[in-house]
Amino acid sequence: MDRNWLKQIERLISANCLDSVDLRDGPIMFVDDLGYSRGLPQNTEATGLYHKVCKPGTTHQIKGDVVTGRDEDFS
Secondary structure, three states, X not given: XXXXXXXXXXXXXXXXXXXXXXXXXXXXXXXXXXXXXXXOOEOHHHHHHHHHHOOOOOOOOOEOOEEEEEHHHHX
C-alpha cells in the first residue's frame, strides 16, 4: 500500500480526522472521528460491527462512511 494510505482513506470517506476501531482478530475499521459533530448519517452496518466488539449496552453509533481492512493491509 502507498505510504500515504491514511490520506487516501481520509479522501475516500471525506474525513479530516480518522479514528480506528479494532474489530478483533485482524479487521480494522477507520471512521470519521468527527462524524457526530459533522451531522453525518448513521452507518447501520458499521455500527453493528462496532457493537459486536463493545461491552454490552454500548449505544454509540458510527456516523458516515468507513473503510475496513485487515491490520496487515495497513502496515
